[in-house]
Amino acid sequence: MVESLFETDKQLQIIDCSALFPPEPMERILESVETLGKGQAILMIHHKRPRLLYAKLEERQCDSETKTLEDGSVQVLIWKKDLENK
Amino acid sequence: MKTSNLSLDQAPPEDIPFRYLLAGPAFGILAGILLSVFGEKIFITAWSLDTVALVHTITLGWLTLIMIGAFYQMVPVLVGGHVPWNHLSRINYYGLVSGILSLISGFLFWKIILLKSAAVLLLISFSLFITQILTALFRVKANRPVVYAMRSSVICLALAVTAGITMIGVLYGWWGFPLDGYSLKYIHITFALLGWITLLIFGVSFHVIPMFFLTKAFPDRIGYSIVSLILLSIVSLVIGFGMKLNGTRLIVAGIPVFIGVILYVFTLFNLIRNRQRKMVDSTFRFWQLGLACLIPALLLLTVDPFRWDEIFGYLFVTTFLIGFACSVSNGMLYKIVPFLIWLHRFSSLVGKIKTPAMKDIIADAPARKQFYLFCLSFILIVLSCIFPVDSLIRTAGVSWSVSSIILFFLQIKAIKIQPPEVPKETGMDDFTAMFKDLPPPPK
Numbered sequence: 001m002v003e004s005l006f007e008t009d010k011q012l013q014i015i016d017c018s019a020l021f022p023p024e025p026m027e028r029i030l031e032s033v034e035t036l037g038k039g040q041a042i043l044m045i046h047h048k049r050p051r052l053l054y055a056k057l058e059e060r061q062c063d064s065e066t067k068t069l070e071d072g073s074v075q076v077l078i079w080k081k082d083l084e085n086k
Numbered sequence: 087m088k089t090s091n092l093s094l095d096q097a098p099p100e101d102i103p104f105r106y107l108l109a110g111p112a113f114g115i116l117a118g119i120l121l122s123v124f125g126e127k128i129f130i131t132a133w134s135l136d137t138v139a140l141v142h143t144i145t146l147g148w149l150t151l152i153m154i155g156a157f158y159q160m161v162p163v164l165v166g167g168h169v170p171w172n173h174l175s176r177i178n179y180y181g182l183v184s185g186i187l188s189l190i191s192g193f194l195f196w197k198i199i200l201l202k203s204a205a206v207l208l209l210i211s212f213s214l215f216i217t218q219i220l221t222a223l224f225r226v227k228a229n230r231p232v233v234y235a236m237r238s239s240v241i242c243l244a245l246a247v248t249a250g251i252t253m254i255g256v257l258y259g260w261w262g263f264p265l266d267g268y269s270l271k272y273i274h275i276t277f278a279l280l281g282w283i284t285l286l287i288f289g290v291s292f293h294v295i296p297m298f299f300l301t302k303a304f305p306d307r308i309g310y311s312i313v314s315l316i317l318l319s320i321v322s323l324v325i326g327f328g329m330k331l332n333g334t335r336l337i338v339a340g341i342p343v344f345i346g347v348i349l350y351v352f353t354l355f356n357l358i359r360n361r362q363r364k365m366v367d368s369t370f371r372f373w374q375l376g377l378a379c380l381i382p383a384l385l386l387l388t389v390d391p392f393r394w395d396e397i398f399g400y401l402f403v404t405t406f407l408i409g410f411a412c413s414v415s416n417g418m419l420y421k422i423v424p425f426l427i428w429l430h431r432f433s434s435l436v437g438k439i440k441t442p443a444m445k446d447i448i449a450d451a452p453a454r455k456q457f458y459l460f461c462l463s464f465i466l467i468v469l470s471c472i473f474p475v476d477s478l479i480r481t482a483g484v485s486w487s488v489s490s491i492i493l494f495f496l497q498i499k500a501i502k503i504q505p506p507e508v509p510k511e512t513g514m515d516d517f518t519a520m521f522k523d524l525p526p527p528p529k
Binding site: 018019021022023024026027030031033034047048051052056059072 | 163164166296297298300303362363365425428429433434436437441443444
């Protein structure tokens with residue numbers, strides 16, 4: 001079970017993309033943000049920073065925060081900014 | 087940490103990389119035609135202008151155009167660099183393609199006017215490309231081996247172009263130069279093959295192999311060491327050629343590149359062997375072939391300075407250029423083109439319509455057939471180097487052409503894919519508009 005690096009009281013939907021080939025991680029996340037509601041967030045687990053995803057998240061009115069681990073893998077917290085602030 | 091969204095915003099319009107990436111296979115078709123037309127004439131001597139024309143069809147037409155397309159795409163997206171004067175990249179394509187065609191035809195038909203126009207066109211076009219990319223690369227932090235490799239590679243391209251154009255001028259007596267044609271030729275080859283082609287492919291693979299094959303990250307320390315070792319050899323070899331050294335002394339100058347390549351192949355094989363998902367697709371097969379050719383190519387290079395037989399020079403060029411560089415770039419086209427199509431045309435539609443997977447954009451089955459045909463062409467060209475029989479060489483040329491035609495049409499078919507129209511969502515404004523002509527409700 002992945003432990004979140006973020007302190008948040010949001011209900012987290014954990015999506016582990018580390019074993020997905022590009023562009024599947026982006027596809028999975030963008031599909032899931034469409035279903036996000038108030039008080040909910042996605043916790044994306046990935047083996048590196050998803051550089052191309054951030055602009056796509058902005059297009060969909062999402063905000064995100066990224067934390068990088070020592071091995072270069074990352075956790076990205078994603079939420080809808082039009083529904084709420086973090 | 088809040089993230090920066092620079093990468094995608096600065097990506098060029100899709101037509102810029104596509105035009106360069108498509109030109110590669112088109113020149114592959116031309117290379118096959120030249121081989122099948124000239125037959126055994128190609129293997130009379132490596133100094134013959136027909137041979138030089140063929141080699142430049144592959145190095146400039148196939149490899150350099152694909153690499154330039156990749157640069158325009160990757161510098162903003164992978165490295166976060168802002169490429170200035172993006173709109174000029176389209177015009178530059180015409181300058182480069184016409185320059186390359188002038189150069190090839192100038193060599194083939196021995197027309198000085200064509201070589202002169204090639205020199206002018208290539209000088210202007212390469213200068214623009216090099217200025218654009220170096221400006222972008224020197225504005226970003228060099229905190230990754232890929233940036234170090236890309237910068238070094240473009241500087242080597244500048245030096246290779248300078249040496250090449252100087253050589254044409256010396257050959258036709260346009261100007262004098264303190265070094266003779268022999269030294270200039272090998273300096274040009276060193277900058278072009280070891281610097282421009284090898285450093286770029288190695289540097290980019292540090293980044294894309296982990297991304298496309300889900301391996302662990304390429305260790306930064308090893309990446310920096312490999313690039314530094316290759317640069318050390320380039321400097322030593324150029325000094326060696328300038329001083330007209332030969333035989334064992336040149337081998338000594340090449341030792342760092344040997345260590346670098348062995349380290350690269352070993353590290354990459356290790357990463358690939360331990361990759362997370364053992365999927366084998368056409369890109370993977372092309373990479374396997376490319377890596378398998380690298381060490382034999384280097385071994386053949388060690389024989390060439392002793393000048394026992396030109397066969398070793400031909401075998402080196404075939405193994406390195408076709409076996410390694412063309413193979414790897416061919417394989418990468420099967421990832422880069424579908425990825426760009428998906429990113430530019432479908433990523434905004436995810437969640438609204440069913441978007442195609444990468445394998446729906448270019449299926450693996452025809453790509454696999456093209457891989458086998460590519461392998462057949464490569465084997466036939468290797469055999470032609472050893473047994474330069476006219477019919478064998480011409481067959482190799484036809485096979486190489488057909489392989490490039492399949493690659494070209496698979497890319498064209500993919501680029502023609504357009505996203506479907508997405509049904510417009512009914513917003514509140516539309517809803518209000520529907521009732522705007524209705525009379526107000528009675529009180």
